[in-house]
Amino acid sequence: MTTSFALAALNYATPVLLVPYFIGTTIFTQYNFHFDKRKPITTRRKASLVVLSLLITLSYLAQALQYLPRLSTTPDYSLIHSISQILLWISFSLILSEISSPSPLVWAGISFLNLLLEVFICAFTFLEHGRLNITSLSLFHIFPLLALFSFTFLALILLRADYPAASEEEVQSLLGRNSASAPSTTGRDTQYNTLPSYDGDNDNKSESGSTSDSDDDDEEVCRLQKERLESAGGWIGYLKAFKIFIPYVFPMKNRRLQLYLVVLLINIILQRALKILHPRQLGIIIDKLWEHGRIPWGDIFLWSVYAIASSNSCGLGAVNEMIENRLASWSRQELNYASLDHVMSLSMSFHDQKDSGEVIKAIEQGECLNELLRLLVVDFMPAGLDVAISLWFVMFLFDVYATFIVLGMMIIFIYATYKISLLANVARRVSSQKERDESKLVYESVGNWFTISCFNQKKYTMSRLSRVLGERTIASLRNDDLYTYIYFFQETAEHIGQLCLTILAAHRIITGRSSVGDLVTLESYWQTITLPLYTLSHDYRRLNSALIGAERLLQLFQVTPAIQASLSAQSLPEVKGAVTFKDVTFAYEGREPTLHGISLTAEPGQSIAFVGETGSGKSTLFKLLMRFYDVTSGSIEIDGQNISNVTLTSLRESFGFVPQDSVLFNTSILENVRYGRLNATDEEVHSACKAASIHSKIMSLPRGYASEVGERGVKLSGGERQRIAIARVFLKDAPIVLLDEATSAMDSETESRIQDALRALTRGRTTFLIAHRLSTVVEADKIVVVHEGRVVEVGGHEELLQRRGRYFDLWMRQGVIAK
Numbered sequence: 001m002t003t004s005f006a007l008a009a010l011n012y013a014t015p016v017l018l019v020p021y022f023i024g025t026t027i028f029t030q031y032n033f034h035f036d037k038r039k040p041i042t043t044r045r046k047a048s049l050v051v052l053s054l055l056i057t058l059s060y061l062a063q064a065l066q067y068l069p070r071l072s073t074t075p076d077y078s079l080i081h082s083i084s085q086i087l088l089w090i091s092f093s094l095i096l097s098e099i100s101s102p103s104p105l106v107w108a109g110i111s112f113l114n115l116l117l118e119v120f121i122c123a124f125t126f127l128e129h130g131r132l133n134i135t136s137l138s139l140f141h142i143f144p145l146l147a148l149f150s151f152t153f154l155a156l157i158l159l160r161a162d163y164p165a166a167s168e169e170e171v172q173s174l175l176g177r178n179s180a181s182a183p184s185t186t187g188r189d190t191q192y193n194t195l196p197s198y199d200g201d202n203d204n205k206s207e208s209g210s211t212s213d214s215d216d217d218d219e220e221v222c223r224l225q226k227e228r229l230e231s232a233g234g235w236i237g238y239l240k241a242f243k244i245f246i247p248y249v250f251p252m253k254n255r256r257l258q259l260y261l262v263v264l265l266i267n268i269i270l271q272r273a274l275k276i277l278h279p280r281q282l283g284i285i286i287d288k289l290w291e292h293g294r295i296p297w298g299d300i301f302l303w304s305v306y307a308i309a310s311s312n313s314c315g316l317g318a319v320n321e322m323i324e325n326r327l328a329s330w331s332r333q334e335l336n337y338a339s340l341d342h343v344m345s346l347s348m349s350f351h352d353q354k355d356s357g358e359v360i361k362a363i364e365q366g367e368c369l370n371e372l373l374r375l376l377v378v379d380f381m382p383a384g385l386d387v388a389i390s391l392w393f394v395m396f397l398f399d400v401y402a403t404f405i406v407l408g409m410m411i412i413f414i415y416a417t418y419k420i421s422l423l424a425n426v427a428r429r430v431s432s433q434k435e436r437d438e439s440k441l442v443y444e445s446v447g448n449w450f451t452i453s454c455f456n457q458k459k460y461t462m463s464r465l466s467r468v469l470g471e472r473t474i475a476s477l478r479n480d481d482l483y484t485y486i487y488f489f490q491e492t493a494e495h496i497g498q499l500c501l502t503i504l505a506a507h508r509i510i511t512g513r514s515s516v517g518d519l520v521t522l523e524s525y526w527q528t529i530t531l532p533l534y535t536l537s538h539d540y541r542r543l544n545s546a547l548i549g550a551e552r553l554l555q556l557f558q559v560t561p562a563i564q565a566s567l568s569a570q571s572l573p574e575v576k577g578a579v580t581f582k583d584v585t586f587a588y589e590g591r592e593p594t595l596h597g598i599s600l601t602a603e604p605g606q607s608i609a610f611v612g613e614t615g616s617g618k619s620t621l622f623k624l625l626m627r628f629y630d631v632t633s634g635s636i637e638i639d640g641q642n643i644s645n646v647t648l649t650s651l652r653e654s655f656g657f658v659p660q661d662s663v664l665f666n667t668s669i670l671e672n673v674r675y676g677r678l679n680a681t682d683e684e685v686h687s688a689c690k691a692a693s694i695h696s697k698i699m700s701l702p703r704g705y706a707s708e709v710g711e712r713g714v715k716l717s718g719g720e721r722q723r724i725a726i727a728r729v730f731l732k733d734a735p736i737v738l739l740d741e742a743t744s745a746m747d748s749e750t751e752s753r754i755q756d757a758l759r760a761l762t763r764g765r766t767t768f769l770i771a772h773r774l775s776t777v778v779e780a781d782k783i784v785v786v787h788e789g790r791v792v793e794v795g796g797h798e799e800l801l802q803r804r805g806r807y808f809d810l811w812m813r814q815g816v817i818a819k
């Protein structure tokens with residue numbers, strides 16, 4: 001009695017122990033990425049593992065065939081053991097054939113555990129029967145299991161000395177193939193959810209470290225992701241980085257939304273119960289009709305209540321939908337605000353290097369994060385629960401063999417989907433690349449309509465478009481075809497599964513072990529068994545792209561501003577306007593120094609003009625003064641305060657800046673000028689415009705100050721834009737004025753008209769101006785001649801002319817040109 005109990009327990013224990021061991025060690029090795037990386041089994045040797053595991057499967061198959069006659073009797077533990085082991089080892093073989101570098105720890109452990117249990121089964125069988133019955137002979141399995149164990153155990157202890165480290169392409173991305181589109185030539189396509197290895201070590205990207213020039217580039221995202229994976233030590237560590245989003249996706253401070261979340265989770269659980277109760281109730285109605293021959297009103301009513309409650313449009317589904325929408329809207333709002341806020345606080349080095357389209361795209365990825373969460377909480381988690389429940393429920397309805405049928409169907413379904421999806425993923429990437437090519441070309445053509453028309457190149461443009469359209473069609477057809485194959489295999493697996501289960505149910509009804517109601521329950525429940533499989537396979541693709549999108553946003557959030565005020569930074573007190581450059585040297589990242597040892601002083605109210613050839617570093621001095629970049633060495637002081645010790649807001653508040661290329665917002669002139677001081681009245685705006693000699697021009701426009709200026713101000717001329725920028729500075733009324741060729745786009749008549757206005761603007765304020773037209777700098781208190789990043793001459797106009805140096809040369813050259 002005790003022996004047979006032990007034998008039964010051992011037979012049941014095998015799959016029960018192997019599955020958790022497999023899951024546990026897989027997670028462990030994935031988490032300890034470095035551990036696993038040091039001990040991979042190479043692809044060549046992996047083939048032997050696959051063969052051994054297939055042999056193990058065959059050994060269980062042989063055993064199951066011996067036990068097959070017992071299928072029609074009550075479930076027998078030996079048969080259950082054999083079938084469950086077949087399913088398990090088929091799954092293991094498939095997994096082994098797909099992953100690129102199996103972990104010796106996982107496979108040595110599994111084979112050892114299985115081997116141990118089989119030895120015990122063998123021993124107890126001998127004790128039970130007094131001999132080794134060929135039909136229960138565990139030796140069948142023991143040999144291949146022993147071989148597998150020896151192989152993987154040796155690998156576990158010897159690999160460090162014997163085996164080369166896994167090559168980079170051996171390890172694949174959680175988000176799919178890392179080098180976006182290249183199909184694998186090695187056949188080593190994926191390691192289940194393993195992210196790729198990488199040699200980088202940079203976790204927190206600094207602004208200046210962002211390098212991608214590409215516009216829409218998943219490849220770049222995957223590359224940065226690899227860097228993070230390596231430094232995080234595995235994909236669990238990698239996913240941990242996403243915790244910075246928790247405040248934006250979990251309503252920490254909003255009690256109402258927290259309540260919604262709780263209701264949502266409760267509803268998800270209730271829905272699971274309803275999914276069983278509803279079909280079960282139908283079975284009960286059928287059984288009662290069959291047995292009693294009268295209408296079971298109460299049961300029918302209950303069935304209809306379950307139907308309504310579980311319905312998507314008027315039951316719990318509708319409530320969930322409303323809750324999801326509220327949570328998603330809140331999260332979208334928080335994320336959009338936070339991401340734009342973050343981007344606006346990043347400094348110039350970031351904005352100079354990043355394509356703005358790419359940044360905007362990353363900001364918009366808040367949607368992806370929402371989608372990611374929605375998929376995990378609302379789709380994946382319930383679908384996983386549904387799968388587990390359905391395995392139990394079919395057993396409850398019939399017996400464990402029904403569960404085996406469902407499991408078998410699931411294995412075929414998942415494997416077929418996975419295999420074809422690998423091809424489809426490549427096709428999808430190619431197709432979206434072609435789609436991007438097409439929109440890029442269309443965008444370029446429309447944007448460059450003028451150039452195309454001037455050069456009469458419409459025909460050429462259209463021929464390019466026609467080629468790109470053709471390529472897109474081919475790529476998207478291949479993509480669509482592959483998805484058709486996926487659906488074909490999925491449905492075939494589903495129908496075979498349903499057929500087998502129906503046959504089993506019919507047999508159980510005929511033998512009196514189940515009722516007709518059970519069969520009706522099964523057929524009505526069938527969708528709940530298969531729907532999660534479709535959901536998981538379909539949403540897996542969405543999960544991938546949501547993860548890539550969220551990764552983009554994460555990478556953006558991880559960029560830290562290169563320019564930050566120190567913790568002890570104070571607000572700049574009322575500025576008098578003394579500015580000192582002390583031995584300032586500066587180099588843009590990756591470039592030779594642009595400025596070398598610049599030292600100069602401006603007293604409050606003085607005007608300093610920078611002159612020199614183009615590219616000598618004049619505008620760079622302005623950028624350093626406003627702290628868009630930090631000096632490489634030396635310092636800049638305002639009223640004796642080092643600008644790196646004051647807050648950025650108070651620093652920039654001290655400047656009124658007119659840039660070389662004035663860019664306006666696509667709104668009215670009034671709004672554009674008012675940008676200098678948001679609380680300025682209309683009258684103040686008008687006065688500022690009068691001072692900047694643009695008022696009468698504005699008044700001559702049909703809508704006056706309400707006229708829209710177009711994108712970046714294209715509806716105005718360069719000179720008009722400059723005057724609007726000057727008007728803004730008038731309005732801002734800052735103590736230090738920076739004019740970077742503020743009048744360069746004006747004709748000399750307008751320029752001389754505006755000089756008076758500029759004189760009024762700069763009176764009593766420290767002014768720095770850059771000008772190529774030397775006639776505009778003659779009145780400056782100091783003229784600084786910059787040459788190749790060095791100050792070569794400083795002095796008044798007359799003084800510099802008398803020195804007959806570089807300034808004199810420039811002056812003479814301009815005089816000659818003017819003549």
Ligand SMILES: Nc1ncnc2c1ncn2[C@@H]1O[C@H](COP(=O)(O)OP(=O)(O)OP(=O)(O)O)[C@@H](O)[C@H]1O
Nearest residue numbers: 352588589591594613614615616617618619620621
């Ligand atoms: N963001 C940047 N990144 C790298 N190099 C830059 C950047 N901005 C400017 N430079 C380089 O720094 C040098 C100085 O540029 P800067 O704009 O200060 O010259 P400039 O004297 O103002 O010229 P111009 O009179 O033509 O405006 C140039 O060689 C330029 O190519």
